[in-house]
Amino acid sequence: MLKLHDLSRIYQTDDVETIALNSVNIEIEQGEFVAIMGPSGCGKSTLLNIIGMLDNPSEGKYLFLDEEISWYPETKLAQIRKHNIGFIFQSFNLIDELSVEENIELALLYHNVPASERKKRVAEVMDKVGIAHRAKHMPSQLSGGQQQRVAVARAIVGDQKMILADEPTGNLDSAHGQEVMEMLQTLNDEGTTIVMVTHSPAHADYAKRTINLFDGQVVTENVRAA
């Protein structure tokens, strides 16, 4: 699905130069479930952002579906992104002014899907994540777990092939965290590629492969025995 080759990301701030990623080589196959772990500040989010095309590498190559995209302009990246990649954030990032339904529908609005089709798809994914009974509620009226389920629904409603999740359970208690993990598991079983950053070894265990980062470098890769 994607391949990072000798990829680096250097932050230039005033006089300090931070090497957030240092010659990283990673390959992720279609349908994989990959967890990224490592101490705080080791570059996990940076890595995820680059995979998600929200950020550009300073050096190296990024092949996405066999296309070299590291030099693509923002508009082109936005096109690739919206058809392929869904995001889930630690802090849910729902829009307060929109209801659950509308938050999910938002992802489709940028896909030129006709209204009737949108309604259908939104209803489907709400069923899937079990939030249908809350369709008309506003985000502020939901619990954290419910909000994250809405976020998951939003990430997959456009039939995205890959989901990037940055500490999706970070703000949730263990029971709700478990729920979200199981949902990701199901999605993966259905063929969605998932890349997830987590601090929880237990949650990392859902993944088939764990990449450990330290100081911007890949230190080990563990593949879970089938």
Added chain:
Amino acid sequence: MFQNYIKIALRTLVKNRVFAFINVFGLAIGLTVYLFGGIIADYEREHDIMFTNHERTYTIASNLSPKAGIGVKSLDNTYSAMGPLIGAGLEEIDAFARTIRRGYLVTSGDKHFHQQIRFADKELLDIFNFEYIHGDSSALTDPKGFVVTRTIAMKIFGSLDIVGETVFLNHDHDLRITAVIEDLPNNSHFNSSLISEPVEILVPLVALNRIDGWNLEGNWTNISSGNHVYIMTKQPMVLDDLNQKINTIYDNHVDPEMKDEFMSSIRAVPLKSTHSSFWDMVGMPVLESIQILGILVLIVAIVNYTNLATAQSLGRTREVGLRKTLGASRKQLIAQFLTESLTIAFVAMILALVFLELVIPSFNEATSKSVSLDYLGIVPWLFSTTFVVGLVAGAYPSFLITRTTPIEALTNLKTKTGKGNLFRSIMIGTQFLLAIFMLAVVLIVYFQNAKVRESSEIFPKDEVLVLKRTAVESIREREDTLRNELLQLSDVTHVTFTAQTPFEQSNNHRSVSLAKGDKDNEFSTNLNLVDHDFIKTFDVPLLAGRDFSREISADAMPATDAESANVIVNQLLVKNLGYSDVNEAVGTVFWSDRGEDESALEYRIVGVMEDQNLLGLHNKIKPWIFVNSPEPHRYGAVRIRQGASASVISEVEEVWKRVIPDYPIEHDFLDGLFNDIYAIYKIMNGVLAGFAALALLLALIGLFGLAAFMARSRTKEIGVRIVLGASVQQIIRLLLWQFSKPVMWAVLFALPMAYFAANLYLQFFAERISFQVPIIILSGIIAIALACLIIAVHAIKVATTNPVKALRYE
């Protein structure tokens, strides 16, 4: 997609009700002023289009030579001789007509009315299709014809069915009603002139020829307001072409010296702009200024919106970041934000129209105009304005906010308040700069006006009753009787007759010199024709010599063409003649040049009076000569004892009726005459104050919104500060300081600007206020105080919030 934008736009509006209201309200005010300015300017420029022939009808105006020296660059009319000349010389002419304005006493039966009459060529009725109630367009072919409007018919006869009735002008000249027409519309130049009365009575010019010997060829000497030369061409013409042709005619007939010294060329003005050519005459771009001020206020309002929207949009970076990760392109996001500002602009426009509908009727009432909102005609303008305002107002905030990368937005990496800070400060500063500037100018104008009023107290304004319209030979003959009878009244102390009262803005010039015919040392002086009692009646102090006396026969000129005259002059004239001591001048003579074929006039100084500002108001003190001449005087002035009984006026009226039964009395206190002119200053000040108040209001509204928003978005930070032990005072100081800074800068820049503008205005006046700097500083202090008050309201609210609440808020 678009629906979604509107949905978000509306919800955002509802969620941020206060800001939405401020935004809409501010923009609505700006739009109201802008639209109003535009509508007024249009109204002023589009007069007389109700007349069928308006497109091929023109008035002839004139451009003055720089040597003309009468204070204006052009006139809205020209010599009456040009009418027949153009009529004969212009190939494309269909008809021409002239009007000459004169005041007469109109008598019907035993009722007398002072009326302004337009004597007109009979073709006037071919050019203008007036609405006839009785009679028709042949009404002026009768050499004794008399055409009146409905109002005048009702005033004089109390009826409209009056064709054939007889009226007299100044008792001696009979005319008969040949037509009654509807009152002329407000938006016709016949009725809307600021300098001459509305047209209400038309009489053929041949009658003026009979009554007054007016030469029907017209003349090259007299140009007065209210007189016009109208031409109607066969087809509407290209203005340049027409101008070229009529100037060829003008050049062929005008005396070259006159062309060089006075009227350098003439020009045709399309009928619909004839009304506004008055503004060209004044040389002040009044209409343009109104429009520019409107645009300026609109800009302040747009800046306001931009400012608030920018501040607000920072709270929405997360939404933008998220939309970007969901695949929104920057174009789409910009479209979204512009939809929001367009929505606001649209709502504001509707509100502005409501405001206009409320304001226009009172405006019409106050100015006797009939401005109206012609929706059908202005729809394209309204839409394009809404569109432009929406786009311009939304441009910066949407640019700023959509520039954020999603990571920045989602991780809140950059502090929320950081961006656009400088921009916002500059915007606030600019608004206050304008507001303080305008405020300072208003205050200076106000105090200068107060000064003008104060200086006017030098004349006993409330103790002088001015009798008007006395410039008739038969009244002149009865002056002595009238004076003596009036002096019998116990409350009347003095009575005088004069060509000019204080405050009257009229200049009767003479060139004088110490030695006879000394052209090189000539200087210009003002002349007033008085009788023996002016000095006493108006309390003018004499510095040397004596007042006119009835005992000395030489004090009164025996005839207007006498070779010499005893005069009273003022101190300035004596100084200009070269005397250092006023006593030295008494008894000496100086000379006036009366013109080519008349001999010089010898003036003998019998008294020197103090330099009083007879013209008053803005005028410089001028050299004056008072001559006691036998000509009719335009005014009588009755000095009334202080504390006179209220019946004194009716007593004066009774005496008048007894002595001069054939002319009705018209009177006004000197105070009233002063106020007639002073009103112009007051109106000017009022208009300025209006604009300044709106600018200040908008600036304060903007600051209010911004302070509210900043206070809210800093609730968390402030909560933390409070938890860490900051006192309420410290918090308030923190917030005050953040917003006061740009206001302080504004004060700093506004001060010199206001000083400069104030001096421009003050230059107009001879006597100026001396304390402009404190006034300007005062306006700065007012602005700062208001700003602090507004900010403090929010600061106190935030600072006294329970920190726990504040922290939970985010």
